[in-house]
Amino acid sequence: GQQLNQSPQSMFIQEGEDVSMNCTSSSIFNTWLWYKQDPGEGPVLLIALYKAGELTSNGRLTAQFGITRKDSFLNISASIPSDVGIYFCAGPPIIQGAQKLVFGQGTRLTINP
Amino acid sequence: GAGVSQSPSNKVTEKGKDVELRCDPISGHTALYWYRQSLGQGLEFLIYFQGNSAPDKSGLPSDRFSAERTGGSVSTLTIQRTQQEDSAVYLCASSLAVQYEQFFGPGTRLTVL
Numbered sequence: 001g002q003q004l005n006q007s008p009q010s011m012f013i014q015e016g017e018d019v020s021m022n023c024t025s026s027s028i029f030n031t032w033l034w035y036k037q038d039p040g041e042g043p044v045l046l047i048a049l050y051k052a053g054e055l056t057s058n059g060r061l062t063a064q065f066g067i068t069r070k071d072s073f074l075n076i077s078a079s080i081p082s083d084v085g086i087y088f089c090a091g092p093p094i095i096q097g098a099q100k101l102v103f104g105q106g107t108r109l110t111i112n113p
Numbered sequence: 114g115a116g117v118s119q120s121p122s123n124k125v126t127e128k129g130k131d132v133e134l135r136c137d138p139i140s141g142h143t144a145l146y147w148y149r150q151s152l153g154q155g156l157e158f159l160i161y162f163q164g165n166s167a168p169d170k171s172g173l174p175s176d177r178f179s180a181e182r183t184g185g186s187v188s189t190l191t192i193q194r195t196q197q198e199d200s201a202v203y204l205c206a207s208s209l210a211v212q213y214e215q216f217f218g219p220g221t222r223l224t225v226l
Binding site: 004033035040041043045048067074076088090100101102103104106 | 117145146148152155156157158161171172204206214215216217218219220
């Protein structure tokens, strides 16, 4: 089945630094979603992308839908302590009627004060 | 309005026992999903309900797993004869029909001793 590969698996940064992470697939996706998960909580949707080449921002977060439709990027500017958590990319597989999401393995972000 | 709720938040059981996990979706959401998240991993799709259509059970790992959704709202995930490898966080999500923006509950952490 379709799989999503996220990198890096973990990041250790200083507060105030910018963050960049990406997600790639061997097959195309028509939708890319980025979620953040805090400890003990379910994932929360950050940004949804529906069109190849689309660039969307949500506050300090910016995500792009790659033009090949096989990758997506998430950037966080001027990181703050509450950005700590696990970031997941996700998307629905290209199967007619499929509503389930395939998730990447996540990027764990740690911020050093 | 209220988000997706799940109960119990934690469940510890002995190997071989049956367990039931409950999910209350967001009111008005016709689609409901169950995922499993093992420690440090991404989310694994289990089953999906959409309105009155037959559920997509393609992600259930074995016939010990089953789920039902009564009255198009509350859902119960049942695991029979639990095994230690069933230990994980079980997450429920809901969405409006034909949308991919799934909203997650906080999850049930299942520990099988």
